[in-house]
Each structure stands twice: as structure tokens, then as C-alpha cells.
Amino acid sequence: MKYASEFRDSRLARGLISKIERSSRTPVRFMEFCGSHTVAIFRYGIRQVLPKTVTTLSGPGCPICVTANADLDKAIALARIPNVIMASFGDVLRVPGSYTSLQAVRAEGADVRVIYSAMDALKIAQNNPTKQVVLLGIGFETTTPTIAAAILQAEQESLTNFSVLSWHKLSPPAMKALLDSGDVALDGLICPGHVSIITGSQAWEFIARDYGIPCVVAGFEPLDILQCVDMLVSQVENGVAKVEIAYRRGVQHEGNTVAQQLMETVFEPCPAQWRGMGTIPASGLKLRPEYGRFDAEQVFDIDPGPTREPEGCICGEVLRGVSPPVDCPLFGKVCHPENPVGACMVSSEGSCFTYYLYGGKNE
Amino acid sequence: MCVAIPALIKSIDGQLAQVEIGGITQTANLQLCPQAQVGDYVIVHTGYAINTLDRQEAKETLDLFEAIARVAQEEN
Ligand code: SF4
Numbered sequence: 001m002k003y004a005s006e007f008r009d010s011r012l013a014r015g016l017i018s019k020i021e022r023s024s025r026t027p028v029r030f031m032e033f034c035g036s037h038t039v040a041i042f043r044y045g046i047r048q049v050l051p052k053t054v055t056t057l058s059g060p061g062c063p064i065c066v067t068a069n070a071d072l073d074k075a076i077a078l079a080r081i082p083n084v085i086m087a088s089f090g091d092v093l094r095v096p097g098s099y100t101s102l103q104a105v106r107a108e109g110a111d112v113r114v115i116y117s118a119m120d121a122l123k124i125a126q127n128n129p130t131k132q133v134v135l136l137g138i139g140f141e142t143t144t145p146t147i148a149a150a151i152l153q154a155e156q157e158s159l160t161n162f163s164v165l166s167w168h169k170l171s172p173p174a175m176k177a178l179l180d181s182g183d184v185a186l187d188g189l190i191c192p193g194h195v196s197i198i199t200g201s202q203a204w205e206f207i208a209r210d211y212g213i214p215c216v217v218a219g220f221e222p223l224d225i226l227q228c229v230d231m232l233v234s235q236v237e238n239g240v241a242k243v244e245i246a247y248r249r250g251v252q253h254e255g256n257t258v259a260q261q262l263m264e265t266v267f268e269p270c271p272a273q274w275r276g277m278g279t280i281p282a283s284g285l286k287l288r289p290e291y292g293r294f295d296a297e298q299v300f301d302i303d304p305g306p307t308r309e310p311e312g313c314i315c316g317e318v319l320r321g322v323s324p325p326v327d328c329p330l331f332g333k334v335c336h337p338e339n340p341v342g343a344c345m346v347s348s349e350g351s352c353f354t355y356y357l358y359g360g361k362n363e
Numbered sequence: 364m365c366v367a368i369p370a371l372i373k374s375i376d377g378q379l380a381q382v383e384i385g386g387i388t389q390t391a392n393l394q395l396c397p398q399a400q401v402g403d404y405v406i407v408h409t410g411y412a413i414n415t416l417d418r419q420e421a422k423e424t425l426d427l428f429e430a431i432a433r434v435a436q437e438e439n
Contacts, residue, residue, distance in 0.1 A: 003369040003404050003416050006425055015432025018439070036365050064364065089364040089409070117410025119392060142367060146411040149394045194367045197406060197414045223428060249421035250406055256414055259395045349365050 003249065007221030008044075016226040017049050024053045024233045029185065031321055033175060034192035035062030035349030036220055042358040044222040046229075054229060057184070058354075060174055060277065060319040061192055063139045063167070064091050064347035068273040071167050072097035073304035078134055078165065078296065079110040085128060086112045087121035088136040095343045098308040118150035125154070125162040134296045137164040141198040144168045144285060145259035148266040151287070151294050165296040166286055169272055171195050172203050173283035179211050181277075184321045188232035191217040193224070193247045198263075200255025201243050208241045219247035266291055275343060276316025313342035318351050325352040332356060367408035369416060372401050382407060 032038055038058040041047060047056060060066055076097050079086040086102065093103040093112065106112040111131075115121050118135060125133040137147045147164060154162045171192060178184065191204045196217045204215040214235035218228035228246035235241060245251050263285070272284025287295040296302075312330050317323040325331050325344065335341035337353060344350035370382035370391060382391045382405065391405065396412040399405050405412035 001404070001418055001421055003421060006421070009428075012425075012428040012432050015428060015435040018435040019431050022438075034365075062365075091364050117392075119410050139364065142365065142408055142413065145395050145413070146392075146409050149392070149411065194365070194406065194408060194413070197367075227424070227428070248424055249417045250414055256395060258397060259413065262395065347364075 004221065007219070007223040009223065012223055013226060016223065016230055020054070020226070020230050020233055021051045023230070023237055024051050026187075026236055027053045027055075028187035028233065028236050029055045029057060030188040030190055030229065030232055031057050031059045031184070031186050032190040033059040033061040033171060034190075034195065035065065035347065035351070035354070036194070037061075037190055037192065037218065037225065038351055038354050039349055040220045040222070040225060042354050044225070046222065046225055050229065054233065056190070057321045057324070058318070058351040059321050060178065060274065061140065061171065061195075062319075062344070062347050062349045062351070063143070063169065064095060065315065065319055065343045065350045066169065066174070066274045066276070067095070067138065067167050067343065068275050069098045069307040069309060070273060070304070073099070073307055074302050075136055075165055076100060076102055076105055077302050077304040078300060079105050079112050081300065083131055084111065085124055085131050085133045086110065086136065087115045087124055087133055088112060089138060090114045091347050092136060092138060094340060095346045096310065096340065098306075118146045122150055122153060122159070122162065125159050126157070129161060131161060132299070133162050135162070135164045137166040137168055140169055140171050140192070140195050141263070142194040144267065145198060145256075145262045148262040151266050151291060152262065154294060155291070163294050163296040163299045164287065166267070166284075168267065168285040169274070170269065170283050170285065171199070172206070173280050174274060174277065175207060177277055177280045177283070178320060179207070179213070181320070186213055187236055188214040188216070190225070190228055190232070191215050191243075193217055193219045193251060196247070196251045196255065198256050198259045201245050201251055201253050202255065204243050208243050212241045214241045215243045217243070217245045217247050217251050219250060276319040310341045315342040315344045315352070318344050325355040328352070364409070367406050367413065369404045370407045370412075372399055372403050372405060375399075375401055380412065382412075
């Protein structure tokens with residue numbers, strides 16, 4: 001068992017597809033919350049093999065895409081402070097803020113370093129005792145525990161030159177805000193697999209219960225996604241709405257309690273601004289006061305000034321599932337991966353990038 | 364940045380494990396996944412193992428897919 005190739009078997013895929021074809025009667029719209037699901041759905045051509053009754057649409061689950069310009073501007077202002085080393089995951093560098101990007105200020109001389117793991121940022125701090133290292137904390141529940149672990153390690157090692165700029169966000173409140181807005185009508189939710197490894201499938205129960213929308217947690221291999229669609233279709237056809245798991249090898253009901261505990265120790269919920277969705281209460285995470293000395297917002301006095309949105313970019317609507325990227329007048333013309341106008345064209349999990357890469361124009 | 368992939372644990376030294384992903388050896392931190400043992404597959408995200416993969420569950424899922432594929436074949 002390699003936990004990968006087995007779940008890409010085309011014969012088994014055909015079986016699942018024909019089961020879906022046989023059972024699907026009602027036209028349905030399922031949203032995949034997670035950008036990595038959007039990528040997998042396009043990469044494996046899943047939209048093309050599903051019956052006409054089943055439509056999938058992309059949701060807001062791309063942490064880089066939903067980061068507001070105000071936050072990007074803050075990071076850029078921070079990176080410009082002499083003596084600061086900004087440690088960031090790679091994709092973030094090219095995301096345009098209101099006026100410039102981390103990549104551009106790096107070209108002008110700011111010390112911005114690409115990291116693969118929060119552990120790398122700790123190493124940079126240990127190796128550069130005279131510099132202030134700021135880790136750009138970005139991500140949903142999958143990533144947040146790793147940043148929490150790094151902060152606790154910094155505390156243990158009494159590091160005084162390490163802090164985190166927290167953009168961390170929580171997935172369930174975003175889904176709730178999206179449903180409350182009434183912008184999109186959904187018949188089912190493809191719940192994020194790796195977020196759910198941490199939160200457990202329990203995190204989605206309120207959606208089934210309060211909104212009557214079937215929820216199925218899915219993995220990222222083609223058979224995982226087909227199984228998820230099959231389970232959602234069955235729920236719809238049987239008139240039920242509950243939370244199920246199509247990724248049982250990785251996800252449990254209660255989630256990773258060790259990781260939850262770490263997150264809980266270091267972070268507390270706060271309102272957060274989401275691109276396209278405004279400020280959502282208790283949807284962000286900030287460092288608890290006990291860890292204030294590791295909070296970049298408290299360590300530095302940052303005022304990036306007024307923000308600005310890129311003209312013509314409809315990222316906000318794309319993230320809410322209201323419009324597909326191809327509806328954007330800039331898509332593929334002015335905006336493409338070499339010249340991204342909005343965040344959704346930068347991130348490798350962004351809807352615009354994925355549509356562009358897989359020729360979504362012709363879908 | 365959200366990439367999270369299955370990796371096989373080859374050895375463990377304290378909180379750090381050597382894991383193999385597609386023939387390449389990497390270091391993974393086990394702090395979020397203290398139950399992981401040598402020989403387990405874990406999901407690794409940004410250098411941290413976030414969960415072990417359950418062999419029994421994986422097998423049952425694949426058996427279910429086999430059964431579904433058989434029914435589909437018979438119907439066609
Ligand atoms: S195509 Fe570009 S400009 Fe249009 S919504 Fe996507 S990122 Fe924004």
C-alpha cells in the first residue's frame with residue numbers, strides 16, 4: 001500500500017462513475033471548499049466524466065487567495081524595515097498587494113526568504129541573532145498547528161528575534177458566511193480533506209444540521225473525489241443531509257486532538273478580513289496575549305497606509321463561487337500566471353491559475 | 364503551499380523522522396503526530412506529519428471500490 005497509485009485506478013474509477021450515473025437524477029451543484037480539490041478535479045478531468053446532472057464549483061479555500069490586500073500591505077511594509085528578515089512560503093511572494101509585492105520589494109533589497117516549513121524560519125532566527133525574523137503565518141487549520149508548534153519551540157529556546165504575522169484563518173466560519181450571504185445555492189459540500197485531518201469531520205456538522213446541506217470529506221486522489229461525489233449524490237437522492245467521510249484512511253470524526261491542543265494554546269479566534277467576503281467574525285486566529293512577544297503586530301509598529309484593489313479583478317466573486325474565472329474580462333488576456341493581476345492567478349491552488357493551467361476557457 | 368502528501372517513515376530520532384516520499388528522503392517533524400512509528404505512512408504538510416494513514420481503512424475503501432466496479436461490469 002502506497003496510499004497513492006491505488007486510488008488512481010481507472011477501472012475502479014469507471015465503476016464509481018457508472019454508479020454515479022445510475023443514481024443521479026436531480027440536477028445538483030456541489031462546491032469544493034478547498035483549492036487543492038479544484039486542482040485535483042481539473043488535473044484528473046473529473047468534471048468531464050461526471051453526468052450532466054452534477055456541477056462542481058470552486059470555493060474560497062485557498063489561503064493565499066483570500067488574504068486581504070490590507071494584510072499583504074502590512075507584510076510588505078514589515079519586509080521593508082531594515083534589519084527584518086521576512087520568512088514566507090513561496091507562493092505568497094508574487095501576490096500583488098495594493099501597490100507592490102514581496103517579490104518586488106525583495107528585488108529592491110528587502111530580505112525576504114522562501115521557506116518550506118515553519119522550522120526553516122526558526123533556523124534562520126537562530127542563525128541571525130542580530131536580525132528580527134518574521135514568519136508569515138498563513139493557512140487554514142492544516143498549517144496553523146505547525147506554526148503554533150514553531151512558536152512554542154521559539155519560546156522553549158528563548159528566541160528573542162522571532163515573531164509571526166498571523167493571517168491564519170478558520171474554514172468553517174467562512175463556509176457559514178458564504179451560506180448566510182445567500183449568494184450561491186448549494187446541494188452539497190465537498191469538505192477539505194487535510195483541514196479535516198486536524199478539525200475532524202465534526203467541524204462540518206453544523207452545515208448538514210442547520211443548512212440541510214449534505215457534507216462529505218474527501219481526499220485528493222481521483223477515486224477519493226469520485227467516492228465523495230457518489231456519497232453526496234446518494235444523500236441528495238435519499239433526501240438526507242449528514243456528514244460522511246470519503247477519506248477514512250486519513251480523517252476521523254474528532255480530528256487530530258494533539259494539533260487542536262497546540263493551536264488552542266497559542267492562538268485565539270478574532271475577526272478576519274477575507275478577500276471578497278469582507279470581515280467575518282471569529283474567522284481568524286491571533287496570538288494569545290501570553291505569546292504577545294512573538295506577535296509581529298505587537299513587536300512592530302506597522303502602518304501600511306490605505307489599500308487599493310486591482311481594477312477589473314473579480315477575485316472576490318470567484319472566491320464566493322458566484323462567477324467562474326472565465327467571466328473575468330482580464331482572464332487570460334491581461335491576467336495570466338506571468339502577469340497575475342489578482343491573488344487567484346498567483347497561488348497554485350487559486351481558481352484562476354487552475355482554470356488557466358487546464359484550459360478552463362473551453363470547459 | 365497546501366500540498367500534503369503520504370510519506371513512509373524510515374527512522375525516528377526524537378521528534379524528527381526521516382521519511383521517504385517518491386524515493387526522496389526528507390525530514391518530518393512528528394510533534395503533531397506523536398503516535399507515528401517506523402513503517403507507518405504519514406501525511407506530511409510543510410515539514411510536519413499531521414496524521415498517520417490507516418491501512419485497514421484504506422483496504423476497506425479499496426474493497427468497496429472493487430465491489431462497486433464488479434456491479435458496474437455486470438450491469439453493462
Ligand atoms: S483572472 Fe486575474 S484579474 Fe480576473 S479574477 Fe482572476 S486573478 Fe483577478
